[in-house]
Amino acid sequence: MLDIVIQYVLILLLVLGLGYLVYLLRDRDINAREDYFGFDYVILGELSASEATSENAKRIIRIISSVVDNVESNYKNSENTFKEEKAIFLAKEAISLLNFESNIDSESLKYLIRLAVALLPATNKGVEHH
Numbered sequence: 001m002l003d004i005v006i007q008y009v010l011i012l013l014l015v016l017g018l019g020y021l022v023y024l025l026r027d028r029d030i031n032a033r034e035d036y037f038g039f040d041y042v043i044l045g046e047l048s049a050s051e052a053t054s055e056n057a058k059r060i061i062r063i064i065s066s067v068v069d070n071v072e073s074n075y076k077n078s079e080n081t082f083k084e085e086k087a088i089f090l091a092k093e094a095i096s097l098l099n100f101e102s103n104i105d106s107e108s109l110k111y112l113i114r115l116a117v118a119l120l121p122a123t124n125k126g127v128e129h130h
Contacts, residue, residue, distance in 0.1 A: 046104045060104070061112070063094045068116040087113045 047056065064087075071087045078086075088109050095104060 047102045051100050064091050064112050065116050067091045068113055
């Protein structure tokens with residue numbers, strides 16, 4: 001009997017927690033469907049109000065993706081730290097061509113680059129198959 005009561009209380013707390021999360025998202029005008037897994041928040045937080053559009057976030061994500069592809073194909077045998085620094089440098093250069101008034105800091109670019117690298121196809125370098 002006690003187990004059933006505890007289960008109902010836990011379900012009730014879960015529903016209340018989810019309801020509160022939805023309330024917080026709506027209160028801050030965050031549209032989760034258009035946020036690209038939080039990337040908009042990271043990218044657009046650095047840009048001025050006039051530059052903080054979803055379209056600009058898409059452009060920046062595309063730039064970072066193409067920079068990562070370029071660095072991975074041209075510097076295959078280099079150290080990962082070198083490739084990361086090269087990608088940050090190239091991404092800053094490419095984003096500067098968009099003529100934004102604000103800059104995206106290196107730390108944000110580093111996280112976005114690491115995510116883009118994680119989404120690359122596996123090379124299976126150094127992995128044995130049995």
